[in-house]
Amino acid sequence: MPDPLQHRLPDDVGYLLSRTSADVLRDTNSALQPLGLRARAFAVLSCAAEPEAEHTQRQLAHRLGLDPSQVVALVDDLSARGLVERRPGEQDRRTRTVVATAQGHRLLGEAVCVVAEAQRRYLDVLTAAETRELRRVLTKLSDR
Amino acid sequence: MPDPLQHRLPDDVGYLLSRTSADVLRDTNSALQPLGLRARAFAVLSCAAEPEAEHTQRQLAHRLGLDPSQVVALVDDLSARGLVERRPGEQDRRTRTVVATAQGHRLLGEAVCVVAEAQRRYLDVLTAAETRELRRVLTKLSDR
DNA sequence: TATTGTTATACTCTATAACTATA
DNA sequence: TATAGTTATAGAGTATAACAATA
Secondary structure: OOOHHHOOHHHOHHHHHHHHHHHHHHHHHHHHHHHOOOHHHHHHHHHHOOOOOOEEHHHHHHHHOOOHHHHHHHHHHHHHOOOEEEEEOOOOOOOEEEEEOHHHHHHHHHHHHHHHHHHHHHHHHOOHHHHHHHHHHHHHHHOO | OOOHHHOOHHHOHHHHHHHHHHHHHHHHHHHHHHHOOOHHHHHHHHHHOOOOOOEEHHHHHHHHOOOHHHHHHHHHHHHHOOOEEEEEOOOOOOOEEEEEOHHHHHHHHHHHHHHHHHHHHHHHHOOHHHHHHHHHHHHHHHOO
């Protein structure tokens, strides 16, 4: 049973995750703004651009930890801008797969650069080994 | 210049931070729900309960990475429930310091327990060394 | 019956601008 | 004039329920 007097917010891993995640999200959104994207749209576009991958919207939602109704809005927007297109599912006519267009691939190329640059700046204070270890531990946490 | 075809969202540290942060935030809010708290209110209460500390609302905002206007609403709620009280600043009459009441300290005690338990479950998959290293690296990131 | 995409809705969180009282 | 707290508001993110088409 923890002693409340010894509780220190700055040592709380959940709190630290919230703070750092909010910071890097802000930086990422700023970096993406000139391209008319935000982090979540970038994530959807990235999945839609995977070679050989034909994700249904449901699969996208599950993969990205989003609600299916959020995927509808995100794909609506990306598709209205010609960056992805919805294709009717082949075996199951209820589903629609989301794939990046040529224009989507081009924009994703730029987006990957600006996001990588923003994160490089953000992770600047860490050594290469620390960044690798952080990625490894976060992957372990998110793989459950 | 990164190759977009080699970009993999699951390797993106910013994305991993978002996912894990959202997961632990959900767990934390669920754990706090019976106490009528959420993560941000818990953070404010925790600061207000620090011994010898008399934070102005501005200091709370800066310390927690919140906008001052958000602190107003959070303190309004905590104060209406008798968990904290606002005291007029002594040197500067514009300021109001926020301190936990006896009832606030009691509730914080319970909150610290349920949050620690939720995080223990969440961090379960990590070794003790990995958790320590995660805390250390996140602290380094958030201290900039 | 159950599931996919969709719409609608509400609540939380984040961000900004303006107002007031003090400094 | 600048700053602290406050109010108002809008936009983004999250969560839930319900509906039509299809399985």
